[in-house]
Amino acid sequence: MKDNQQLWRWTSLAPLLLFFGALALLPVANILYMSFHTVQWAEGVSTWTPVGLENYERLPKDAFFSIGVWNTIVFSVTSVAIQMVLGFLLALAVVRIKWGSTFYKTIFILPILIPGIVIGAIWKLMLDFDFGVLNQINIWLGLQPLDWTGSVKLAMPAIIIVDVWHWTPFVFLLMLAGLQGLPEDVFEAAKVDGTGPFRELFKITLPLMLPTILVTLMFRIILAFKVFDEIFLLTGGGPGTATEVIAFSIFRTFFFENRVGLGSAMSFAVIFAVALLVVISLAAQRYAQSKG
Amino acid sequence: MARIELRNLKKAYGQVEVVPNMNLSMDHNEFICLVGPSGCGKSTTLRMIAGLEEISGGELLFDGERMNDVQPSKRDIAMVFQNYALYPHMKVRDNLSFGLKNAKMDAAEIDKRVQQAAVMLGLDDLLDRLPKALSGGQRQRVAMGRAVVRHPSVFLFDEPLSNLDAKLRTHMRGEIKKLHKKVESTIVYVTHDQTEAMTMADRIVVLRAGVIEQMGTPQELYDEPANVFVAGFIGSPAMNLVSGVVQVNGDQTHVRLDDGFILPIPRKNGRALNDGQAVVLGLRPDDITPQRAGSDDPNIHTVNGTVVVSEPTGAETYCILNFDGQELMCKSIGREEIVEDAVIPLGFDLSHIKVFDKISEQRIY
Amino acid sequence: MLTIKAQKRLGGFIRHSWLMLSVFAILFPFLWIALSGFKREIDIAMSRISFAPVWSNYEELLFSKSSTYLTNFLNSVIVSFSATVLCVGIATLAAHSLRRHKWPIFAVSAILIFSMIFNMTPAMTLVGAWHSLFVKVGINNTLFALILVNVVLLLPMALWLMMTFMRDVPEELEEAAAIDGCTPAEIFRKIVLPLVVPGMMATSVIVFVFSWNEFQAALTLTTKATQTVPVAIAKFAQEYEVKHGAMAAAATLSTIPAVMLMLVATRYIVSGLTNGAIK
Numbered sequence: 031m032k033d034n035q036q037l038w039r040w041t042s043l044a045p046l047l048l049f050f051g052a053l054a055l056l057p058v059a060n061i062l063y064m065s066f067h068t069v070q071w072a073e074g075v076s077t078w079t080p081v082g083l084e085n086y087e088r089l090p091k092d093a094f095f096s097i098g099v100w101n102t103i104v105f106s107v108t109s110v111a112i113q114m115v116l117g118f119l120l121a122l123a124v125v126r127i128k129w130g131s132t133f134y135k136t137i138f139i140l141p142i143l144i145p146g147i148v149i150g151a152i153w154k155l156m157l158d159f160d161f162g163v164l165n166q167i168n169i170w171l172g173l174q175p176l177d178w179t180g181s182v183k184l185a186m187p188a189i190i191i192v193d194v195w196h197w198t199p200f201v202f203l204l205m206l207a208g209l210q211g212l213p214e215d216v217f218e219a220a221k222v223d224g225t226g227p228f229r230e231l232f233k234i235t236l237p238l239m240l241p242t243i244l245v246t247l248m249f250r251i252i253l254a255f256k257v258f259d260e261i262f263l264l265t266g267g268g269p270g271t272a273t274e275v276i277a278f279s280i281f282r283t284f285f286f287e288n289r290v291g292l293g294s295a296m297s298f299a300v301i302f303a304v305a306l307l308v309v310i311s312l313a314a315q316r317y318a319q320s321k322g
Numbered sequence: 323m324a325r326i327e328l329r330n331l332k333k334a335y336g337q338v339e340v341v342p343n344m345n346l347s348m349d350h351n352e353f354i355c356l357v358g359p360s361g362c363g364k365s366t367t368l369r370m371i372a373g374l375e376e377i378s379g380g381e382l383l384f385d386g387e388r389m390n391d392v393q394p395s396k397r398d399i400a401m402v403f404q405n406y407a408l409y410p411h412m413k414v415r416d417n418l419s420f421g422l423k424n425a426k427m428d429a430a431e432i433d434k435r436v437q438q439a440a441v442m443l444g445l446d447d448l449l450d451r452l453p454k455a456l457s458g459g460q461r462q463r464v465a466m467g468r469a470v471v472r473h474p475s476v477f478l479f480d481e482p483l484s485n486l487d488a489k490l491r492t493h494m495r496g497e498i499k500k501l502h503k504k505v506e507s508t509i510v511y512v513t514h515d516q517t518e519a520m521t522m523a524d525r526i527v528v529l530r531a532g533v534i535e536q537m538g539t540p541q542e543l544y545d546e547p548a549n550v551f552v553a554g555f556i557g558s559p560a561m562n563l564v565s566g567v568v569q570v571n572g573d574q575t576h577v578r579l580d581d582g583f584i585l586p587i588p589r590k591n592g593r594a595l596n597d598g599q600a601v602v603l604g605l606r607p608d609d610i611t612p613q614r615a616g617s618d619d620p621n622i623h624t625v626n627g628t629v630v631v632s633e634p635t636g637a638e639t640y641c642i643l644n645f646d647g648q649e650l651m652c653k654s655i656g657r658e659e660i661v662e663d664a665v666i667p668l669g670f671d672l673s674h675i676k677v678f679d680k681i682s683e684q685r686i687y
Numbered sequence: 688m689l690t691i692k693a694q695k696r697l698g699g700f701i702r703h704s705w706l707m708l709s710v711f712a713i714l715f716p717f718l719w720i721a722l723s724g725f726k727r728e729i730d731i732a733m734s735r736i737s738f739a740p741v742w743s744n745y746e747e748l749l750f751s752k753s754s755t756y757l758t759n760f761l762n763s764v765i766v767s768f769s770a771t772v773l774c775v776g777i778a779t780l781a782a783h784s785l786r787r788h789k790w791p792i793f794a795v796s797a798i799l800i801f802s803m804i805f806n807m808t809p810a811m812t813l814v815g816a817w818h819s820l821f822v823k824v825g826i827n828n829t830l831f832a833l834i835l836v837n838v839v840l841l842l843p844m845a846l847w848l849m850m851t852f853m854r855d856v857p858e859e860l861e862e863a864a865a866i867d868g869c870t871p872a873e874i875f876r877k878i879v880l881p882l883v884v885p886g887m888m889a890t891s892v893i894v895f896v897f898s899w900n901e902f903q904a905a906l907t908l909t910t911k912a913t914q915t916v917p918v919a920i921a922k923f924a925q926e927y928e929v930k931h932g933a934m935a936a937a938a939t940l941s942t943i944p945a946v947m948l949m950l951v952a953t954r955y956i957v958s959g960l961t962n963g964a965i966k
Contacts, residue, residue: 038871039788046781046842050798053839054805057816064815120709123702130703136953137710140717142960143945145900147917151938152720154924155931161732163719195712200960207961252807259902259917263924277811277903284815285907297812305804312800374862395868407859411881421867468863 064294085295097271098279106254109193117201125209138199146259153192185272208242324384324475332379341532353509355523363532364512400469401478406461408453415449439467459490479511550683553604562605562650570597581647604676610652614669621673632660724936731931744936759919767898770837782849802843810903828910836904851962852886893959916941
């Protein structure tokens with residue numbers, strides 16, 4: 031009988047361990063191994079030369095990678111900040127209305143559900159220099175048409191606009207769930223105490239929402255590091271390096287430049303950084319909980 | 323029918339010993355209540371008997387047979403859970419028959435047992451409903467029905483009434499007692515509510531921190547508590563427990579309570595209190611009543627007190643009175659109104675006074 | 688001073704205006720691309736609002752010999768569907784095991800933290816390793832390989848979600864079933880599984896959508912024969928002469944599953960998306 035229990039205990043977990051082991055852990059180990067080599071392909075045969083830390087030493091000097099890191103940070107912080115404010119304001123509006131909240135929710139989840147590539151395609155039409163809707167509006171208003179995806183200055187803001195359009199609804203959903211989970215009696219007490227709407231927002235709603243806000247922020251920032259699809263379609267990382275992000279640098283190094291060793295070093299550096307961020311934020315969360 | 327025996331039973335989670343060493347035996351057909359505050363190990367003990375919790379040490383015997391490593395379903399037990407644990411996706415009928423079907427019992431026999439249990443517990447009309455369509459009391463009865471159909475030799479109850487309102491709880495207490503009369507089974511019943519234990523059990527086991535503080539019939543625990551903990555735990559409203567010092571003056575023994583109030587202690591055979599000993603005095607509210615004030619009975623000691631709080635419940639009134647600075651809970655029988663701030667004479671029944679040593683907290687008198 | 692009633696009305700008006708504006712901002716780009724699918728290239732280039740709708744883009748996409756769109760669509764369906772079934776099945780089993788089978792705490796947290804890190808890592812970091820692994824095993828450029836990658840990419844989210852849904856199954860029920868004579872496998876099948884069906888639905892919807900949308904692995908691990916819809920759309924945009932009409936039509940068609948799920952399963956999607964993040 032005991033054996034039966036043990037057997038089931040292991041069979042139920044084994045598939046997960048198998049997948050994680052073979053397709054997540056093993057590749058990471060493989061990446062780590064490759065990052066200490068240069069790999070050359072000749073007639074379908076690869077030659078591996080161990081180079082020690084050379085690939086890692088090259089990372090900070092690699093023009094694309096360091097710009098990619100910087101752009102990713104700028105992109106994530108700006109775009110997530112805008113999403114947080116807009117998402118919160120939308121949630122605040124929906125939680126206070128009497129009718130139509132299901133309708134709004136239904137519409138708002140649409141951008142989350144469609145492929146990033148399609149979002150790229152949609153905005154390719156919207157942002158086109160010659161016939162894009164945005165420029166049509168500009169002309170109609172008597173302004174100069176703007177080269178959204180083609181100019182160094184505007185490419186990053188354009189990508190950020192697209193990302194805000196894509197992910198604000200997600201922030202909205204989390205904020206709405208958070209707002210709906212707040213204790214109602216606190217707000218009733220505040221009303222009885224004669225609290226005005228702004229004071230209520232800043233002294234009661236926001237402090238109570240802090241845990242939700244922090245979790246959403248962490249979630250979105252780390253996920254923003256993954257951005258690739260829309261950039262691939264809209265700007266291809268350009269013009270120049272204006273929208274070069276980490277995922278793109280890795281893609282370029284692996285598949286255009288065929289520098290497997292260097293690409294692996296980039297990959298491992300990114301995995302390491304993400305792991306570090308996750309562990310730090312978990313530790314911070316635990317610390318906050320033990321304090322609170 | 324089963325005689326349950328716990329021999330040096332132990333449960334530890336890592337370094338933490340929840341139940342360090344428990345020895346207990348329960349007789350055929352006995353109704354045993356395990357009571358104690360939360361975290362006292364009563365549920366853990368029950369779950370070890372059920373086989374839901376692994377036993378860390380010692381032995382569990384059913385009729386002399388070692389049960390430590392036997393599967394729950396093979397122990398011939400049935401359990402009623404605190405939150406009923408009805409399978410939400412099955413109708414009442416299927417909830418009742420689920421275990422029997424698992425045991426591959428003959429369909430006709432299953433039907434018979436389900437019918438029997440349904441009649442016994444008044445579930446006839448509910449058999450085709452889902453648990454979510456039942457009231458709290460009905461769910462409770464289905465949970466009991468699911469136990470009954472197994473015809474187990476041991477029933478285990480884990481705080482089964484704690485989710486019901488007060489009125490329903492009183493009603494279900496009666497139902498469980500009736501059930502016990504109909505089925506010949508040993509019942510182990512866990513609760514934190516001493517009233518439940520007092521009203522239902524043949525024998526009560528009071529637990530604290532995994533250790534048995536006292537076991538005995540309800541009357542024994544009420545009249546002869548072994549220590550301060552049991553004295554305070556059993557009885558409602560709780561016994562007045564106040565600390566003081568013994569004063570022996572020739573033939574006369576008194577206890578001077580900390581606030582200066584002095585009570586005489588009647589002489590008992592063979593036991594004595596020492597002068598100057600620090601003690602805790604135990605007096606049940608039932609033994610301090612205005613109705614017996616001024617009685618001729620030598621054990622009744624009459625003192626005037628000031629009413630501080632009065633809580634009428636209809637046929638009787640509980641009130642807190644102040645005696646020379648010492649506040650004690652008293653009980654007035656009858657419908658007579660007790661007015662707050664009034665000074666009234668109270669009769670103390672000294673024959674029921676309990677005296678505990680202040681340091682060991684064990685009863686000494 | 689406004690009366691309370693008037694104040695409330697004004698507040699409602701402002702909120703609905705703000706929300707309707709957002710609805711417009713979300714829906715307009717969609718409508719625009721849907722309309723563009725029915726435009727001739729010249730109508731798009733002139734950005735005409737009124738035009739004579741044509742089916743030519745769809746005809747070319749679906750029926751022309753040179754178009755692979757139907758194959759792409761089929762590939763996407765096969766990959767997303769298989770990945771969803773596998774992923775949710777594995778995650779449900781594992782979530783129950785991790786919650787109820789008394790694994791050491793450090794092992795459980797190790798698995799959860801690892802899956803969190805893995806979930807947040809760009810897929811691009813591992814495609815190189817996957818590629819060489821699949822070459823070695825001899826399944827490179829197959830749909831099967833892409834399914835495996837989709838499963839592992841979405842396992843963390845599925846596991847996380849199923850853990851939260853598993854938490855809502857009372858442990859007492861499983862204990863009652865054990866006393867009723869169920870083996871561990873039977874407890875899972877007869878008690879746990881029926882109760883987590885809504886949770887599995889929510890998880891499946893989310894996993895399906897994310898798998899349908901997956902691009903980075905699909906781009907790098909497929910050939911023309913095995914490429915999925917997002918890859919096909921990307922190719923439209925990357926050709927020397929961008930075919931905007933065809934791209935719009937392909938993009939519009941590709942949103943069909945998402946729009947259908949949005950209309951049918953809003954509740955599941957919302958619970959899936961929010962549970963994954965805040966519970």
